[in-house]
Amino acid sequence: MLAQRTTLFNSLDAPAVSKADQLRATGEEIIDLSVEEICSDLSPVVRDGAIAAIDHNLNRYTGTIGVRKLRHALARKVSAETAQPWSEDEIAVTNGARHALLNVAMSILNPGDEVLIPAPHWTTFPTQVALAGGRPILLETRHNNYVPQLTDLATAITSKTKAIVVNTPNNPTGAVYDRDTLADIAQLAIERDLWIIFDESYKAFTYAPHAHQPIVSVAPQARDRTLIVNSFSSSLALSGWRIGYLAGPKTVISAVKALQSIMTTNVNIIAQHALLYYLERGDLYFQMQLERQVATARALGLSILSNLALVPRPPAEGGIYFYLDLTELRRKANAKGREIDADDVANTLLMKARVSAASGTVFGDPAGIRLSYGIDLAQLSEGLRRLTEILNTWS
Structure with missing residues (x-):
């Protein structure tokens, strides 16, 4: 039973993410597009509430x-x-x-x-x-x-x-x-x-x-x-x-x-x-600022990703992620005798572009890649440009 549970938990770790951690440990600078959070300062109101709770010895x-x-x-x-x-x-x-x-x-x-x-x-x-x-x-x-x-x-x-x-x-x-x-x-x-x-x-x-x-x-x-x-x-x-x-x-x-x-x-x-x-x-200013930050990152990312040759425009209808459909990219590769899946793509992006992306295999999909646009704008721009160049080279 313990072995079964360990296998279940380990299946959540994308191979490229693990390799990214190994590369960082050696001093490599990796642009992380796999994160599940937004890079932002704390809401002043939330901060004040926490400080007030501490001051009241809670x-x-x-x-x-x-x-x-x-x-x-x-x-x-x-x-x-x-x-x-x-x-x-x-x-x-x-x-x-x-x-x-x-x-x-x-x-x-x-x-x-x-x-x-x-x-x-x-x-x-x-x-x-x-x-x-x-x-x-x-x-x-x-x-x-x-x-x-x-x-x-x-x-x-x-x-x-x-x-x-x-x-x-x-x-x-x-x-x-x-x-x-x-x-x-x-x-x-x-x-x-x-x-x-x-x-x-x-x-x-x-x-x-x-x-x-x-x-x-x-x-x-x-x-x-x-x-x-x-x-x-x-x-x-x-x-x-x-x-x-x-x-x-x-x-x-x-x-x-x-x-x-x-x-x-x-x-x-x-x-x-x-x-x-x-x-x-409430903190309406902070909310508006955060929503504007995410919307700006989304617009920037979609502009860069529009240059992809064999990958359609990601939905990005909501949330903080671009999800790339690699179906056509895989078909082209397979036609040339090379079978690839999302893990292969994520690994290539990491090793050749130093960009960490979340492989769709952890989401039950061997033909997708998830990219977060919750990160710093400069890092997002550079990471997506590198990614686009690599994927277009494959095409």
Whole structure:
């Protein structure tokens, strides 16, 4: 069992990322386009909230699933965003979205339960399902611009299906699900009595004409079967603070409370009070500045990537990632007798361009590469120019 779990965890590490760490250890300068965070200063309001908490000598345990006032503030936030009433008893504060998702898997899944996961997918979705004894069922979405088709979802449902993962804006692809797609998924979940695991961690970043739609706003009738996962890692550039939340029915939150009490107990008290301070006061200037920074990086990146010869323009409809479809590049290489996959491309980019990219193999896709545009603009520009030159040489 230990060997199986070790293999499961190791499968999350892309070979090129491991090699990048080795190169850095020797002093090599690597441009890292594989990161899952935004390079930004801290919000002054969040900082002031943390300092105020320290000045008040806050150092004790809080409630297992969060300070009650914070859960109340988060319930108000979710209520405003979804146009549905939520109470503090339907909110659990977690150590980021990853923790919230593991809580969900451990709380709702029984051994053998199946979970439908559109692919390419964020790395930990299938792993957490497997850890809970469930079976991840991956559904290819490339043929539909990285958005699952209702017919594919319906066909994949069996008597063992327990939940559908809906991740929009999507990591890694950047796809944003439209209103009709969300309505169809919600109706399917209702008809087949399924949970909806709705991960909206990148909702702060969407680009016209696309817009983020909370699924319970689109389909209020699905509210009692929807588990909303979010964090402040991207929206406030607080990745290292590890704070997020889960919103869902009281029965699930009660199960999460029992689970969290024996795993992690409460989230760091300073982070909780800093977030509460922010939610009570807001920081519109910081939010606008962060959104402008990410939008500028996206525009710059798309301009450079438009020079790629055999790789189509990445969706980049939302989130902080470009996802490159290498299908045509692979076809050309195969026609010349050379079989390649995303790992080969990522390794070549690292060794020849000193650019670290996330191989699609960790997202269940051997024909994709994910690039982050949350990094410093100068580094982004140089990294993408090097990448474009290498890929065009291959063509």
